[in-house]
Structures are given as structure tokens and as C-alpha cells.
Amino acid sequence: MNLRVVYLGTPQFSATVLKTLLEAHTFVVGVVTRADKPQKRSSKLVASPVKQLALSKNIPLLQPTKTTDPAFLSQLRKWQADVFIVVAYGVILRQELLDIPKYGCYNLHAGLLPAYRGAAPIQRCIMEGETLSGNTVIRMDAGMDTGDIVNVNHVAIGEDMTAGDLAEVLASSGGEILLKTLREIEAGTVRYIPQNHAIATLAPKLTKGEGLVKWDAPAFLVYAHIRGVSPAPGAWTRFLFQGKESRRLGILSARMESSSEPHETPGEVLGVAGEDLLVACRQGSLRLRIVQPEGKACMKARDFFNGQSRGAVLFF
Incomplete structure (x- = not known):
């Protein structure tokens, strides 16, 4: 695969997906992750799982304070990416950033869109008693999880499965569905299906x-x-x-x-x-x-x- 990919993500879920892409020899030219955060009950800064993986693979890394910063956007353009892949980065991205890559930005959402848009689709779907979840890949627009659907996979929610258990399963399968999407983009066979916004539901972050x-x-x-x-x-x-x-x-x-x-x-x-x-x-x-x-x-x-x-x- 010859596509030049920039990867944006932060938590362990995202690191698991990135690891799958790298093992498949995806050409990741740069990684963007959130700033290091202090440990609980300590002032020591801790790197995100995505940062730790990127450093271990010697992949160029950016940690912007603001994704609208002109210097940050300039560096993104210098990477000359064909595609941006976004997996649990943790920030709503503006259109100026989404317009940078040649073929657009694609997001892996850990839920079956248009249901459970937002930061906590895994937790919310289990709390509602759902028995089916999955990953959705969308071509991103300026809205929150509102872009056209590209690919979907489905995962059964076991009767004793916790949010942590489901996250592990979705992360493992998420890398594969992204690889499928990248192959389709490269081959020019990718298809875009608009979401039915009338049936959308929200999954805000839990308190x-x-x-x-x-x-x-x-x-x-x-x-x-x-x-x-x-x-x-x-x-x-x-x-x-x-x-x-x-x-x-x-x-x-x-x-x-x-x-x-x-x-x-x-x-x-x-x-x-x-x-x-x-x-x-x-x-x-x-x-x-x-x-x-x-x-x-x-x-x-x-x-x-x-x-x-x-x-x-x-x-x-």
C-alpha cells in the first residue's frame, strides 16, 4: 500500500488500531496525539499510548496545543498525506484541517452510526441493553460523527461483556476495517453512504x-x-x-x-x-x-x- 497516511489518536484503543495498521506495513508518515497529561495523584507527565507506540517505531510526532494553530497546520501540509485516519483523537477537527489530505479524513467510530454519536458509544450502547455493536468508518465532515459511511463491521455484545471487554474487541477488529477502507481508497472503489440523520442518537461522555x-x-x-x-x-x-x-x-x-x-x-x-x-x-x-x-x-x-x-x- 502506497498511500501516505497521517494518524491522529490518543488512548489505548487507538494505539491498538495503529499497531494493526503498522503491522500491515501501512505507510504512516506522521502521528498526531494529545499533549502529555499528569498522572493521577502526581505531577509527573505521562505520554499517551499512541505517542509511546509512535516513538517506539520512530514515526514523526506532533502534539499541538490547538489544532487550529497555523504552525501545526503548516507541518501537517509538509507531510503531504493522501489520507488522515482519526481514531479517538479527542478533539473536534475544523474544516481547514479536514481539507488538507488529498483523499480526505476518515474516522473509525466504535459504534453503529448514526446511533450513539459522540465520545462514549461503547459505554452507552451497553448501558441501554443493546446486544449488537460494531465499528463504523466515515469520511469526516465538520459535524460530530455526521459524515458519510464507508464501511461497517458488527460485533455481538455478550451477556457479561463490560465496556472494557467490548473496547478490546472493537479495537482488534477496527484496524482490519480501516485497512479495507485504505485499500478501497487506493483502488478508487470506495463508496459513500449518507447517514440517516433523522434516526441519529447521541452518546456523550460519561460523568x-x-x-x-x-x-x-x-x-x-x-x-x-x-x-x-x-x-x-x-x-x-x-x-x-x-x-x-x-x-x-x-x-x-x-x-x-x-x-x-x-x-x-x-x-x-x-x-x-x-x-x-x-x-x-x-x-x-x-x-x-x-x-x-x-x-x-x-x-x-x-x-x-x-x-x-x-x-x-x-x-x-
Whole structure:
């Protein structure tokens, strides 16, 4: 493949895709990634996974503070790219930048457009109880995930799959669908299908508060919510400490127990099953497996429960 490619991306998802392209001998003439960020609880700057990969392969690298900076745009033009590939770069790109490459800019979106446009398609689709996801490659325009569709692949969402699990699967298959797109661009056989904007839905970035579990819902939706916010921002609830004080409890692992029986008190602890804790939802129940009380280490749910007054209630 002789296309000159500039790659824009930042997180591990994007690094996995870039690795696939490089292993297929894609001619990546430059990489653009976000500025290094301080570590949590530290002032030490950490390079993005995409930057680390680019440096290990001796690929020219840019980290602009602003993508509208004239000096940055000038350097992009000097790379004389045929195509820009954008995968989770993290910034909306202006038309001036999109117009630089000969054949345009193409984005790998980790969702089935026009559904779940935005920063969190993986998390949102699981939280909504979807059973199918996939990657969509679009030719970018100035809108947010609004460009014409070029290629799509589909991935089944397993019943216990978390957002982290699905991200790994989509990243692995995302590189292949981009390689297919690049071959079609080079051969002149690429096709563009306009999105149906009337049926578009949004998937905005999750806040920490959205990790809060609401037990007053069917168990399958509560479980979908927990899986969708795992590993980040993470699921959590509150429990009654000594029958009066509410404290935060992180939920690191859970499983469906049943989905049919109704409960008058969602969030009530129904009992212990082996190492797990059975918790009532509005309809059905869940097993909590691994939890983390605020300010403490992770522990088995049974051990947490044994340390509380029996009959403690989880609530939303």
C-alpha cells in the first residue's frame, strides 16, 4: 500500500488500531496525539499510548496545543498525506484541517452510526441493553460523527461483556476495517453512504455521577448499567452504615441472578450465596461479587456484608 497516511489518536484503543495498521506495513508518515497529561495523584507527565507506540517505531510526532494553530497546520501540509485516519483523537477537527489530505479524513467510530454519536458509544450502547455493536468508518465532515459511511463491521455484545471487554474487541477488529477502507481508497472503489440523520442518537461522555446504580429498574438493565460503566467511571451505590449513615460502595464485579420476580424494596439485600451478595432490583435480582467500600481495599461482597449489620439496604 502506497498511500501516505497521517494518524491522529490518543488512548489505548487507538494505539491498538495503529499497531494493526503498522503491522500491515501501512505507510504512516506522521502521528498526531494529545499533549502529555499528569498522572493521577502526581505531577509527573505521562505520554499517551499512541505517542509511546509512535516513538517506539520512530514515526514523526506532533502534539499541538490547538489544532487550529497555523504552525501545526503548516507541518501537517509538509507531510503531504493522501489520507488522515482519526481514531479517538479527542478533539473536534475544523474544516481547514479536514481539507488538507488529498483523499480526505476518515474516522473509525466504535459504534453503529448514526446511533450513539459522540465520545462514549461503547459505554452507552451497553448501558441501554443493546446486544449488537460494531465499528463504523466515515469520511469526516465538520459535524460530530455526521459524515458519510464507508464501511461497517458488527460485533455481538455478550451477556457479561463490560465496556472494557467490548473496547478490546472493537479495537482488534477496527484496524482490519480501516485497512479495507485504505485499500478501497487506493483502488478508487470506495463508496459513500449518507447517514440517516433523522434516526441519529447521541452518546456523550460519561460523568462520574453516572456510575450510580439505580436499583429501581429491571435486573437486566441494572446489570447492563454496571457493565457499561466498567471499568470507567465505575459503578457505585450507597449503603446504610450502622443503620443510619450513608456511605459509598464501589461495585467491581456483579452477575445476573434472576430476571422475573418482582420486589417491593429495590436495593434490599436478599441474602448471601457463596461468596456473593444477592440484591433485589425492581424486577429480578443481581449477585454482587467484588465490592470496594469507600476508603478501603477491594473485597468479596460476602466479607463486606459480614462486616455490616445484617439486613443493610443498598439504595439509589
